[in-house]
Amino acid sequence: MHILFLTDNFPPEVNAPASRTYEHAREWVKQGAQVTIITCAPNFPQGKVFDGYKNRLRSVEDMDGIRVIRVWTYITANEGFYKRTLDYVSFMLSSFIASFGVRKVDVIIGTSPQFFTAISAFLVSLAKRRPWIFELRDLWPATIKTVGAIKNGRVLSLLEALEMFLYRRATRIVAVTHSFKEELAARGINADKIDVVTNGANLAHFKPSPKPLDLARTLGLEGRFVAGYVGTHGLTHGLETVLDAAEILQSVPGADHVRIVLLGDGARKADLKANAARRSLTNVVFLDSVPKAQVPDYWALLNVSIIHLRRDPLFRTVIPSKLFECMAMGIPVLHAVEGESAEIVRRKGVGLTVTPEDAGELAARIAELAxxxxxxxxxxxxxxxxxxxxxxxxxxxxxxxxxSQTANTRASRP
Structure with missing residues (x-):
């Protein structure tokens, strides 16, 4: 079976979509499949091409038996709706054109969060007369509506109509949460064609390890109780709440040994750093993103992991992938996300749930566990x-x- 996978995030990027796609594709190769990935030059989230890569019209590499075709895109930082949309549209066009050089495909996959990649997968499906799968990682454009990235009602209506068109025309949909499946079924999409394959963790990569003492010493964390957030610092994550909790902890008796680490990059990072400096938060440590191979060492610095999203009904359907990485490494969580993921935390007993955007409760729980x-x-x-x-x-x-099952079904027809 030849699988053609379209994604605008792929290693050496280290975000959740890149990791999921790579680890799945690597396993499919072990199963005997031929896997071709069409992606772009690695640049997320800062919008700067990684060292060793160039934003060329087309380049090809082999990564653990996966054929990776990188195409030119308009590159911008992960901020600003219209520039990001131009980035998405450029990948949609470039990936569609590049697909004509990929022969004898059995099934096509287009992954979200944004669905311009799924549009490309749909068009490739029509051109090659092969079935396609919409891998649903986020309910876009609902997310951009929630964070206020776009307020034009006509534009949102157009995007929502396009979203529903893609759901209906996909041969199958693979959602990453049961809540997504329930949401789509409630909106009239046939539930029989929706499968759920949750996120997870590579247990060979993320596993229990002792705290790296040299790294802790270098970062000023030796002998400290470390609560940390690892991931994208974006509009949806509400990390101002974490800073508010840090400020509260500075005046809590017995909490002077607590440090809060925020590791990663994103649209809000510069503002968060400026905010912390204005408030003289001496118990907060900001760290830039690190290569994927080093991520477990930084996870191992933590005594407890903070997982946080803004308080909004939309995010009740989300399960942050870092929850599974924490489980794999044996790191308890302070989980400030409501809904399906909070139920996992409570049912499995892997940490404490916290009300999103409640800094007082978050600070109290950190002090309690310390x-x-x-x-x-x-x-x-x-x-x-x-x-x-x-x-x-x-x-x-x-x-x-x-x-395998989908590859034997008929493709979508115009």
């Missing part, structure tokens, strides 16, 4: 037990079965 090593150890043990269910290799094999 003084309760026995509770942390109990959470840690449950993390490791629960991680087995979310082994990325097993999830990839489940999706491979869906791909």
């Amino acid at each position: 003084a309760a090593p026995e509770r942390l150890e109990a959470f840690r043990e449950k993390c490791l037990v629960s991680a087995e269910r979310y082994d990325r290799a097993n999830l990839a094999r489940r999706m491979y079965a869906i791909l």
Whole structure:
């Protein structure tokens, strides 16, 4: 089976879509599939092409048996709706053109969050007369509406109509949460064609490890209780709440050994750093993104992981992939996301749930766990037990079965 996968995020980028696609594709190759990825020059989230790469019309490389075709796109930082849309549209066009050089394809996949990649996958499906799968990672454009990135009602209506068109025309949909499937079914999409393959973690890469003492010493974290956020600093993440909690902790008796680490990049990072400086938050440490191979070392610095999204009904349908990485490494979570993911935390006993955007509650929970090593150890043990269910290799094999079945169905017709 020859799988053609369209995605505008792929390693060496380290965000969730890049990691999921790479780890799935690598497993599909082990299953005997031929996998071709069409992507762009790595640049997320700063909009700067990574060292060793160029934004060329077309380049080809092999990555663990995966054929990776990189195409030219308009590159911009992960901020500003209209510039980002131009980025998405350029990839849609470039990926569609590049697909004509890929022969004998059995099934096509287009992945979100944004759905311009899915438009390209749909067009490739028509051109090659092969079935296609919409991998649904986010309910876009609902997300951009929630964060206020676009307020024009006509534009939003047009995007929503396009969204529904793609759902209907996809041969199958693979959603990353059960909530997404329920949402689409409620909007009239046939639930029988929607499968759920959740995010997970590569248990060979993310595994328990002792705190890296040299790194902790270098970062001024030696002997500290470290609560940390690892990931994109974007509009949806509401990380101002984490700074508010840090400010509260500075006046909490016995919490002077607590440090809060924010590792990553994104549209809000510069503002967050300026905000922390204005408030003289001496207990906050900002770190830039690190290569994928180094990420587990930085996770291992944490005594507890903060997972946070803004408080909005839309995010009740989201399961942040970092939850599974924390489980795999045995890191308890302070989970400030409502809905399906919070239920996983409560059911599996891998940490505490916190009301999103409630800085007082977040600060209280950090201080509470900093003084309760026995509770942390109990959470840690449950993390490791629960991680087995979310082994990325097993999830990839489940999706491979869906791909095999879909490859034998008829493609969409105009």
